[in-house]
Structure formats: structure tokens, C-alpha cells
Amino acid sequence: MTTFDDREKAFENMFAHDQEMQFRIQARRNRLLGEWAAAKMGLTPEETDAYAKAVVQADFEEAGDEDVIRKLMGDMTQAGIDIDEAGVRAALDEQQVIARRMFIEAQ
Incomplete structure (x- = not known):
């Protein structure tokens, strides 16, 4: 029985x-x-750092990426940036690839 327990734990x-x-x-x-x-x-470098942290925090509002997309769309629209949801989703996908690559290279 210990072999099974060991496999389960693994x-x-x-x-x-x-x-x-x-x-x-x-x-x-x-x-x-x-x-x-x-x-x-x-944004300035200080504002960029604070904003990036706010985006990370926004992801804790609900499961999935919709909370992050909603935040970015609202903030960018308010700032006068002409971007649609497809553009934000494309950027999200690009950053996902970059983040995964950075994480793998760090190990």
C-alpha cells in the first residue's frame, strides 16, 4: 500500500x-x-510600475482574464487610446508567450 501512497503523494x-x-x-x-x-x-516609470501592479491585482477579482481585459479597456479608453477588445486580447496572448519564455529561461 505504501507504493500507491507514494505515487499519490508524488x-x-x-x-x-x-x-x-x-x-x-x-x-x-x-x-x-x-x-x-x-x-x-x-505613463511615467513610477506610474508604469504602479499601474502594472494594479493590473496584477485586477486579476484577483474573478476567475479568468475578463477582469484584466475590462480594466485595460476602461483605462485605455479613458486615456484616449483607440483600441478594441481584440487588440487587448492579442496583446494578452503575446505577453503570455513572453512570460512563459521568461519563466522557463529563469529555471
Whole structure:
């Protein structure tokens, strides 16, 4: 029975590790996305840092990416940036690839 218990524990550990990696990649993606949007809005370096943190925090409002997209769309529209949801989603996908690559290279 210990072999089964050991395998079960190993799978649980692997699952927890994978979930943590996904969380870190998503947080990095959101930070990069915030920096991208801040550059579009012409924010200062200090404002960019604060805005990127706000985008990361926005992701905790609900499951999925809709909360982040809603925040970016609202902020960019308010700043007078002409962008549609498809543009934000494309940037989100690009930043996802970059964040994943950064995370893999760091290991």
C-alpha cells in the first residue's frame, strides 16, 4: 500500500507545482501587459510600475482574464487610446508567450 501512497503523494506534489508555475506565469503576464498598456498611455516609470501592479491585482477579482481585459479597456479608453477588445486580447496572448519564455529561461 505504501507504493500507491507514494505515487499519490508524488502526483499531488506535481499538481501543486504545476499550479504554482501557472500562477507565476499569469502574474508575470499581467505585469507585462500592464507595462505594455502604460507605455501606450504614456505613463511615467513610477506610474508604469504602479499601474502594472494594479493590473496584477485586477486579476484577483474573478476567475479568468475578463477582469484584466475590462480594466485595460476602461483605462485605455479613458486615456484616449483607440483600441478594441481584440487588440487587448492579442496583446494578452503575446505577453503570455513572453512570460512563459521568461519563466522557463529563469529555471
